[in-house]
Amino acid sequence: MKKNNCTSLAFITGLLLLTLLFPNVQIVKAEIGDTFPFAVVNKTGMAPTIDGKGDDICWKKSVELTGFSIPRKLNYALEQTSLRLLWDKENLYGLIICDQLDADMLPPGTRTRDDHQIWRNNSVEIFLVTSPQTIRQIIINSEGTVGDQTRGASGDNDWQWNSDATTAAFKENNRWIVEFSIPLSKLDIKTDCFRFNVVRNNTTSEEYSSWSPIPILNWWQPDLFGALKFEQNGPGIELEGVPELKPHAEFALKFIAETTSNVNCDIVFVYQNRKIRRKAALPPDSTVRETFKYAVTTRKPGHRNVIELRIDSDRPLYRFRYSPANEYLAVYSNNTPDGIIYLSRMVPAKISWNSVHTFPGGHPGLGGKLKKTYDIVFDCPDGVSPKGGRKIGPSPHGPARQLWACRQNYAYYHPNWLATELINTLPEKCGGEIYYYAQWDNQRQPEEKLTFQVIELKPVKPPKRFVTQIYNFWPRSVKQAEEYRRFGINTIHHRSYNATLVKDLLEAGFYVVSGGYFFPGDPKGYLEWPNLDRSARAKDLYGYYVTGKKGFQLSPAYRGKYYQQAIEKEIAFAKASGINYYAFDMEGYIMPNARQAGFNEDSLQRFKDYFAKNFPEKNYLDPRDFEKEPEQYPEHHKIWIDFKSHLFADMFLEFKRRLADAVGQSCPYKGVIISEWSFLVPDNDTVIEESMRGPEFMEAFDFFELSAYSGVDRMTREILDRQRRIEKSFPKSKTRFLACPSPVRLDLNRQNKKNYYYSPAPVLPEELKYKIMEAAATGMKGVSGWYLPAFTLQSWKYWNEGIAIVNEIEDIVLDGESIRGLSCEQSLGTLDRVEFYNRKVTLRNQPKILVKGMHRGDRGIIAVSEYNDLCPVTVTVTCQPQKRSIVTDVETNVKIAEISPSSPNFKVKLDQARCRMLLYEPHGTAKTPTAQTAK
Numbered sequence: 001m002k003k004n005n006c007t008s009l010a011f012i013t014g015l016l017l018l019t020l021l022f023p024n025v026q027i028v029k030a031e032i033g034d035t036f037p038f039a040v041v042n043k044t045g046m047a048p049t050i051d052g053k054g055d056d057i058c059w060k061k062s063v064e065l066t067g068f069s070i071p072r073k074l075n076y077a078l079e080q081t082s083l084r085l086l087w088d089k090e091n092l093y094g095l096i097i098c099d100q101l102d103a104d105m106l107p108p109g110t111r112t113r114d115d116h117q118i119w120r121n122n123s124v125e126i127f128l129v130t131s132p133q134t135i136r137q138i139i140i141n142s143e144g145t146v147g148d149q150t151r152g153a154s155g156d157n158d159w160q161w162n163s164d165a166t167t168a169a170f171k172e173n174n175r176w177i178v179e180f181s182i183p184l185s186k187l188d189i190k191t192d193c194f195r196f197n198v199v200r201n202n203t204t205s206e207e208y209s210s211w212s213p214i215p216i217l218n219w220w221q222p223d224l225f226g227a228l229k230f231e232q233n234g235p236g237i238e239l240e241g242v243p244e245l246k247p248h249a250e251f252a253l254k255f256i257a258e259t260t261s262n263v264n265c266d267i268v269f270v271y272q273n274r275k276i277r278r279k280a281a282l283p284p285d286s287t288v289r290e291t292f293k294y295a296v297t298t299r300k301p302g303h304r305n306v307i308e309l310r311i312d313s314d315r316p317l318y319r320f321r322y323s324p325a326n327e328y329l330a331v332y333s334n335n336t337p338d339g340i341i342y343l344s345r346m347v348p349a350k351i352s353w354n355s356v357h358t359f360p361g362g363h364p365g366l367g368g369k370l371k372k373t374y375d376i377v378f379d380c381p382d383g384v385s386p387k388g389g390r391k392i393g394p395s396p397h398g399p400a401r402q403l404w405a406c407r408q409n410y411a412y413y414h415p416n417w418l419a420t421e422l423i424n425t426l427p428e429k430c431g432g433e434i435y436y437y438a439q440w441d442n443q444r445q446p447e448e449k450l451t452f453q454v455i456e457l458k459p460v461k462p463p464k465r466f467v468t469q470i471y472n473f474w475p476r477s478v479k480q481a482e483e484y485r486r487f488g489i490n491t492i493h494h495r496s497y498n499a500t501l502v503k504d505l506l507e508a509g510f511y512v513v514s515g516g517y518f519f520p521g522d523p524k525g526y527l528e529w530p531n532l533d534r535s536a537r538a539k540d541l542y543g544y545y546v547t548g549k550k551g552f553q554l555s556p557a558y559r560g561k562y563y564q565q566a567i568e569k570e571i572a573f574a575k576a577s578g579i580n581y582y583a584f585d586m587e588g589y590i591m592p593n594a595r596q597a598g599f600n601e602d603s604l605q606r607f608k609d610y611f612a613k614n615f616p617e618k619n620y621l622d623p624r625d626f627e628k629e630p631e632q633y634p635e636h637h638k639i640w641i642d643f644k645s646h647l648f649a650d651m652f653l654e655f656k657r658r659l660a661d662a663v664g665q666s667c668p669y670k671g672v673i674i675s676e677w678s679f680l681v682p683d684n685d686t687v688i689e690e691s692m693r694g695p696e697f698m699e700a701f702d703f704f705e706l707s708a709y710s711g712v713d714r715m716t717r718e719i720l721d722r723q724r725r726i727e728k729s730f731p732k733s734k735t736r737f738l739a740c741p742s743p744v745r746l747d748l749n750r751q752n753k754k755n756y757y758y759s760p761a762p763v764l765p766e767e768l769k770y771k772i773m774e775a776a777a778t779g780m781k782g783v784s785g786w787y788l789p790a791f792t793l794q795s796w797k798y799w800n801e802g803i804a805i806v807n808e809i810e811d812i813v814l815d816g817e818s819i820r821g822l823s824c825e826q827s828l829g830t831l832d833r834v835e836f837y838n839r840k841v842t843l844r845n846q847p848k849i850l851v852k853g854m855h856r857g858d859r860g861i862i863a864v865s866e867y868n869d870l871c872p873v874t875v876t877v878t879c880q881p882q883k884r885s886i887v888t889d890v891e892t893n894v895k896i897a898e899i900s901p902s903s904p905n906f907k908v909k910l911d912q913a914r915c916r917m918l919l920y921e922p923h924g925t926a927k928t929p930t931a932q933t934a935k
Contacts, residue, residue, distance in 0.1 A: 037212050037226035038319040039063045042234050044086040047093065050179045052144070052170035054095045060236050060256050062086050062095070063318055067242040068200055068209035071218075076242060077209035081124065081200040087230055092187065096124055096140065096178040098200065103176040106204060107531070107551040109141035110593070111544055114159050117592060118147040121547065122176070122203050129195035129222045131188045136161070142176045144169030151220065162186070189230075197225040203550070229316070235265065235282055237309065237318055252291045253309075257282035265317070266310040329357040329438050330445045331376055334415050335792050337744060341422070341434065341450045342794040344457040347486070348387055348421035352789035355418050357411045372411035374440035376420060378404045381432050384452070387421040397435065405439075416789040430454040457793055460800040462490035465668040466810050467738060467782025468803060469493060469513065472789070477501070478508050485510075487796055488803035491667065491782070493583070497521055497569070499576035502666070506578060512666040513675075514573070515583030519566050521573065526554050529562040536560060538597035541627055546597045553593055556647040556692060557603040559654070567655065571662045578664030583705075584652075585677040591648065594692040598644045599624060610643050641685055645694025652700045675703035675738065681722055683729040698735055705784055708741040711759030712770045712915075713867035715741070716850055719778050723818075738782045741771035743795035761867040768795055770865065770915040772802030776813045777852050777863030777917065801891070805917050808890050809861045816856035823878045824851040824864070849875050858882040858922050861890070864908045865915035872911040880904040883922040888929045890917040895929040 040063060048056035062084040068077045082097040100106065100122065109121030119125065121141035128136045139147040144167035149159045167180045199210040199219055210219070212226040236256035255265055265280045265288075280288045309318040331353045333341070343349045359370055378386050382400045395401030412418055422434075431453045438445040462468060462485060469491035475481040478501075481492050491511040494502055505512050519525025530537040530545075530552035538546040538553040546553040573579065591597070604623065611620050623640050626633035630640075656672040667673055680687050688694045698704075706722070708715040719739070726733050745767065746757040764770070772783055785791065785799065806813065824847065848869070853862035864875055884900040896918060897906035908916060 036224065036319075037065075038229070038316060039065055039226070040229050040231035040234050040317055041085045041087050041092075042231050042236065044088055044093070047088060047091065047181075048086070048095070048179065050093075050166050050168050050181050052168035052177055052179055054097065054170075054177050054179060058086060059084050059095050060238075063234075063237045064239055065198065065211050066239055067320055068211055069213050070207070070209050071214040074213045074215065077200065077202070077207055079202055079205060079207060080242065081198075081209065081211075083124070083198050083211070085228070087184070089184075091181045091183055094126075094178075094180045094182075096180075098122070098124070098142070098176050098202070099174060100176055100202065100204065101174055103142075104171045104173055106142055106171065106176065107547055108545055109143045109145060109547055111143055111145050111540075111542075112596065113145060114147050114149075115145070115593075116147070116159070118145060119201055120203060120550075120592075121145075121201070123201045124178070125199045125201065125219065127195075127197045127199075127219070127222070127225060128187060128189075129225065131190050134188075135220065135222055136163070136187060138163050138165060138182070140165070140167055140178050140180060142169060142171065142178070144178055144180075146180075193227060193229040195222050195225040196228040231317075234315075234317055239320070252289055255280065255282055255288045255290075257284055257286050257288075329355075329359070329372075329374060329411060329440055329443075331355045331418065331436075331438050332448065333436075333450060335744070335790055336450055339450050341452045342792050342797070343384065343422060343424035343426070343452050343454045344793045345424060345427075345454070346457045346459070347483075347793070347796075348423050349793050350791075351420045351422065352416045353418040353420070354415045355412045357413060359411055369417075370411045370413075371409070372440070374408050374411065374438055375405040376408060377437055377439050377444075378406070378420075378422075379435035379447075380404060380422075381426075381434075383424065383426040383430075384432075384434065385423050387423055397433075419789070424454060426454050428454050428456045455793060455797055457797050458800060458804075459486035460488040460804045461807060462488045463803065463806055463810050464490075465814055466776075466806050467491050467511065467668065467784070469782070470785045470788050470791075471740065472787040478504050481505060481508070481510055487800060488807075491581075494579075495521060495523065497573050499573060502577035502579055506666055511581065511668065512577075512579055513581040513583050514579050515585065515675075518585070520570060520582040520584070522566070525566065526563075527551070529558065529560075530554050533558075533560055533562055535600070535602070536562065537600075538593075539599045540596040541599055541624060543599070546593050548592045553591070553597055555600045555603060556591070556598065556644060556651055557600055557606055558651075563651075567658050570655070571659055574659055574662040574664070577666075579666040580659075580663035580671065581667035581669075581673045581675075582655075583675045583677070591692045594644065594648075595689050597692075598640075598647070599627075603644075603647065606647065607640070607643050610646065611639065615639065638685065641689045642694060645682070645688050645692050646696050648692035649694065649697035649700045652697075656700070669702065673702045674700070675705055676701050677705045677707075677740075679704035679706060679722070679737070681725045681729070683725050695730055695733075698730070698733065701735070703736050703738050703781065705738045705740050706780075707786070708739050708771050708775075709746040709786065710757045711745060711747070711761040711763070711867065712767045712774060712865075713761035713850075714759040715739070715771055716774045716778070716852075716865070719774070719780070720850075720852065723778065736781045737779075738784050739771060739775035739780045740784045740786045741768055741775070742786045742790060743768045743792070743799070744790045762870055764867065764870075764914060765794065766798050766914070769798035769802040770867075772799070773805055773863055773915050773917050774850075774852075774865065776806050776809065777854065777861060779813065779816070779818065779854055781814060805890050809917070809919060812854050812856045812859055812861050816854035816860070819853040819855050819860055819862070819879060821878070821880055822851055822853050822862065824849045825876050825878065849873075851875075851877055853879070853918075858885070859925075860920050862887075862918045862920070863915060864910065864918065866910050867914055870914065872909070875908045875910060876905055877908055878904050879906075879920065881920055881922075885920040885922050886929065887918050887920045890919050893927075893929050 042061055044058045046058050048058050065083040066080055068081045069075060070077055079099045084095040086093040106122055110118055118139050118141055123139055123141040126138045130136060133153040135151045137149050146165045146167060148161060148163040149157050150161045151157050163182050163186050165180050165182045167178055170177045197210060197212045201208055212224060214221060214224055238254040240252040280290060282288055310316055333351050334354045335352045341349055359372055379395045379397055379401060386404050386406050389404035389406045391402055392405045393403045395403055406420055434450045434452055435447050437447045468488050470489060474493050474495045491513055492505050494512050494514050495516050502512050514520045516523045518527045527550060536555055536558040538555040540546050607623060621636050626636045630637035652674060659672045663672055680691055680693060682688045682694045682698060745763060747755050747759055775783055848866050850865045853860055862879060864877060866873060879899060880901055881899055886898055887896040887906055889896055896908060899906050
């Protein structure tokens, strides 16, 4: 296969590969007449040697499967893949050739069979639908490591299935090669024709491609697979390059005949809906080359390339299809649930766009940016206009409307890189329709419609100490930051080393947090250290490097050159800026294969010192010995787990020790303050072993940020569950948490209860407000909204209302403690068990009514909520105050009840509001409530 020099294409996010989230199997019988790719697999009389070289003569007599395309856009992958298959009565044989720049320098992939993260390596995935209701998947990475599983009609994945594949891998300068053989008995092939596909995970260039064109972002689509048919004899086929839609482009087909018989090939090449037909006779043991050249013509909608080859005019041999989407550009609103946009007179309403296109030349890197001028055209009623737009004429939808055009200079293949602001002068409670479409080169996107509502949006003061921030918001000036002060934002994210800007933000009254995904201020940080320094790479038990999400995994013992440089850089920045608050977003990036790691020379020496210091009475054993059979050495294995979590914690404790004398104060707390995104309670050895996050790690961090992307009901129960587990396992822990509520729930497919973010509770428009209230009632120290493009003005409305409530009770939230003995006698039923990808959350036998609260001395807050059936209910709450007290609703200032030590019960009505924040204060200290009293 020649190197394909096709046009660079837009990168499609790797999230499409989270295979365990995909829909259930829907088996579709393979039909030769299908329009998807088809190829025969020739029988071989001589088995290839599985050595990774791919130089056996028998491969010449196979059909080359190439021309891989990127999902959705269906344009060619920049770095192509070739797969050849053969069979005999015992095995299926394969030769994979993957074009890849500097392939001999690729980071190694996992060497652990059935590693569930193997698809994150440079790899290919082979899918076979060989028996009813079963898909077999075989993943092979550039090391030749295999991960194999099946999926049945239930959608469950079975990693216990073993293909017994034999593999060998080899890397060259610009390609890597894998050969394999698989016993046919393991594939359970019931017919000589079956559904098949092969896909490529090019994780180095972040380019993902498929042999069969896949118009949606999902590999597990058997009805979109191509087909294979086992053939007794037939010619080998090789594509010299792959067909491209560009003037003067040329490609050739080579046919290599078997030695046993004459072969008559009938070649039908459909180009721009015009058939080119050629017939070629292949005498035994011969090669025929046919060349096709494109005419100079304009590409028009509906054109496609199909090459179909037949033997003796009737036996299908090969079908290759190149059908990229028509030249296409579209923008779709990404933050308007149900097609509704909320407008306000106070601030412009922002629309964040998903934008897709099929223009040639799109860059495959982040954002898919391409220089292309076009307009987004809006059809708006008078009183609504896009900021920076120009009038281009009257509306076709009636009077008192105008057409506006917003010029765009770049086309993106990415969400959220494009935004428009709508200005509104209409009064509250108005509504109507807005139409929009993209327009370019005398072409246009089909018109889309939004409905709008004008809402009242009241500004709110930022809390004094309760942290309020927005993820993905990094203003480049104080002016930009000031725009969000009206939303109660008091903390600004900073992702660079601009000390002047940080000082200006602090002077303007903001808190500032420095951080990126990896090391504070640096978007790559310790992701790059293992690439730059071999001693920074984690090693496994056998001395192999351990790979993570995007390359070599970092050794937790690393304190070398680049770690030291990073520390010195942070010290200098802290001294220049006065910053002391740092955010880390490690999630799965730094220690995804923690169980395998830790066997570096420096780690082993530090373990020896750790063991001698902490266990002088025990006999020292080398981890390289006892970890081969950890069940035989349970005490040493437990010490080894604790040691690795100690190392990981020490990486950040060292950061805090070194910066202690350099920092100022850029947050409500003194000293070096660090936070991490997401949190697993390390209350069992399995969690610690898999993540290296132990109790010492937990205490090293001042904040953990907890995602709240599901329903508020699930969020609250998970927070309460974490608090109970921490209190039980670590009673002296002072770990603090920030809630990260999303304004849009991510369990969008309500019927799919295996969705990672699934929540059984109904969707409520006020959920963002309720999440802030629940966070306050459970003692969280702040909220970090996720994420800026998801916010609409309706989101900001509920955000502001939630922050306004926090402002009234901030001292209790931050300085108080949980109320003991707080209860609700009324239980209204149970919630079903909910299962999630790689974890289970059980909500069975828990009351629908949630009651929780905090108190500081004789003042306290209580949140009472019900999110399950939304029916009006009156709840009896028991709370025993220190003194006779008045209970009021914080939001409305309406008096609810009076309680005392001898009369602790009171009733709360949940009708319109599903969550009420109540404040109790002793008589004489409470401000005068509204006269009416809730019954």
